[in-house]
Amino acid sequence: MSWETVAGLEVHVRLATRTKIFCGCRNAFGDPPNTLVCPVCLGLPGALPVVNEGAVDFALRVALALGCEVPEISVFARKNYFYPDLPKGYQITQYDRPLAVGGNLPIEVGGARRSIALSRIHLEEDAGKSLHDETGGSGDTRIDLNRCGTPLIEIVSEPDLGRPEEAGAALESLRRIVVHLGVSDGDMSRGSMRCDANVSVRRSGDTSLGAKTEVKNLNSKKSVVRAIAAETSRQIKRIERGEDVIPATLLWDEARGAVRPVRAKEGAPDYRYFPEPDLRPLVVDPARRERVRRALPELPLARRDRLVVRYGIPETDAGVLTASRVLADWYEELAGRVGDGKLASNWTRGEVLRTLMERGCGLAELPVTPSALAELLRRVKEGRVSGTAAKRVFTRMVETGRPASEIVAAERLERISDDAELAALVDGVISAHPVEADRARTGEERVLGFLVGRVLKASRGRADPRRTHEILRERLGRGSDRGGDA
Ligand SMILES: [Zn+2]
Numbered sequence: 001m002s003w004e005t006v007a008g009l010e011v012h013v014r015l016a017t018r019t020k021i022f023c024g025c026r027n028a029f030g031d032p033p034n035t036l037v038c039p040v041c042l043g044l045p046g047a048l049p050v051v052n053e054g055a056v057d058f059a060l061r062v063a064l065a066l067g068c069e070v071p072e073i074s075v076f077a078r079k080n081y082f083y084p085d086l087p088k089g090y091q092i093t094q095y096d097r098p099l100a101v102g103g104n105l106p107i108e109v110g111g112a113r114r115s116i117a118l119s120r121i122h123l124e125e126d127a128g129k130s131l132h133d134e135t136g137g138s139g140d141t142r143i144d145l146n147r148c149g150t151p152l153i154e155i156v157s158e159p160d161l162g163r164p165e166e167a168g169a170a171l172e173s174l175r176r177i178v179v180h181l182g183v184s185d186g187d188m189s190r191g192s193m194r195c196d197a198n199v200s201v202r203r204s205g206d207t208s209l210g211a212k213t214e215v216k217n218l219n220s221k222k223s224v225v226r227a228i229a230a231e232t233s234r235q236i237k238r239i240e241r242g243e244d245v246i247p248a249t250l251l252w253d254e255a256r257g258a259v260r261p262v263r264a265k266e267g268a269p270d271y272r273y274f275p276e277p278d279l280r281p282l283v284v285d286p287a288r289r290e291r292v293r294r295a296l297p298e299l300p301l302a303r304r305d306r307l308v309v310r311y312g313i314p315e316t317d318a319g320v321l322t323a324s325r326v327l328a329d330w331y332e333e334l335a336g337r338v339g340d341g342k343l344a345s346n347w348t349r350g351e352v353l354r355t356l357m358e359r360g361c362g363l364a365e366l367p368v369t370p371s372a373l374a375e376l377l378r379r380v381k382e383g384r385v386s387g388t389a390a391k392r393v394f395t396r397m398v399e400t401g402r403p404a405s406e407i408v409a410a411e412r413l414e415r416i417s418d419d420a421e422l423a424a425l426v427d428g429v430i431s432a433h434p435v436e437a438d439r440a441r442t443g444e445e446r447v448l449g450f451l452v453g454r455v456l457k458a459s460r461g462r463a464d465p466r467r468t469h470e471i472l473r474e475r476l477g478r479g480s481d482r483g484g485d486a
Helices: 053-065 164-180 221-240 286-294 300-311 315-321 325-338 341-359 370-381 387-400 404-410 419-432 434-441 445-458 465-475
Strands: 003-014 076-080 090-094 104-109 112-125 129-132 141-144 151-157 193-203 213-218 248-253 258-264
Touching: 003 164, 003 221, 053 112, 053 151, 053 164, 053 286, 090 112, 104 164, 164 193, 164 221, 164 300, 193 221, 213 221, 213 258, 221 248, 221 258, 300 315, 300 325, 300 341, 315 325, 315 341, 325 341, 325 370, 341 370, 341 387, 370 387, 370 404, 387 404, 419 434, 419 445, 419 465, 434 445, 445 465
Parallel strands: 213 248
Antiparallel strands: 003 151, 003 193, 076 090, 104 112, 112 151, 129 141, 193 213, 248 258
16 A cells, blocks of 8 residues: 655745844844843833834745735734743734735756645744753753744645655745845754644545644754655554554654654644734735835746756756856856856856855855956957866966956966977977887877876966877877877
């Protein structure tokens, strides 16, 4: 009997607004505990929340980019529960009238694309943070309320994911989209995106849904995939033993690679939702909706498709280049200035990304601009600087911030165009390797290749490999390649 997974995701994305969602406190990560708080986000009596319209616009960007329907009116609601890091005793969220409904998230698994149906997107505030055993390791718990009131959107999918890998792809796709839209840094390691998964199983071909559990604390793409796979097999084992799947909230333990129960699943009635009395309904009129829609940038998958067509590069390369909007912008500017999309792609994916990794910095901190690199790559394209020499020039450009032309001139890295100069290098290599030269004369191609390599090295990458080959053959008395005598 074969089984299938039915999973849905609930993803919280922290919006990168300057201030919190209902007060003027700075919205930041990593400040000293309890320094970014005020009466509103602490929930002190009498304090009144005011909606941050910037957070609403950010949420609208995501909703419209994912094709959701945005009703003109949505309503904030109180979700009541007690938790030590929630001093108000309730969270302001949206319940039966969310900001946006429907929509689709495009995903790609193993080259095949499909869309995951979304159920809703709503705005809410985050709670604070409990810090366990972080100060002295004596089993203490401390509370940091800086995160209270930071703006979140919750994106809820339909139970539309059939395999753990699809959930991983959905999370990655969503991360790229929110980063592309400029509404979040999408940094899962800092909690900017947090994911819960609803998981149930059913026999293949069955159309009804089985009892589901909710797995929390999935904070990376890898965790989502592993957790859904683990929960799927746990449920299948139970059913095959004749036991029921009990609806529950489970916590994913990444280290153990297993789920553990935290509590029985609460239903909506437990939270006693009611409309937030301190906030008016949120109005998004058609003009505002259109203003946000018109300003939407191209989304990652669409941009990838366009790069493939426009610059003639492979889809996988375009995928790397559209990993972030900044990188894609950088690449497109370079490609435009060089007039060669493939060359620009090779360099962006190769030298540029490698340099960023080595220096641990972003493109903004790279001392080489697209226009500066384009100047170098035009020389490569015209055959005036070899690929090897160009890499040396680029390294010097990164180190010194000087333009390619200066470095090429100062370090004499222009390709050798004078045959006499090349012949002198060839002769030097022949006399330094008499044994190999003799073997090359008797027709050992591999040794000939070795000698070419020596000449290129002696020229510091300035020699043209093909011309070197020709001159070397002449000097060894083996004639030209082109006579078909090899
Ligand atoms: Zn505040």
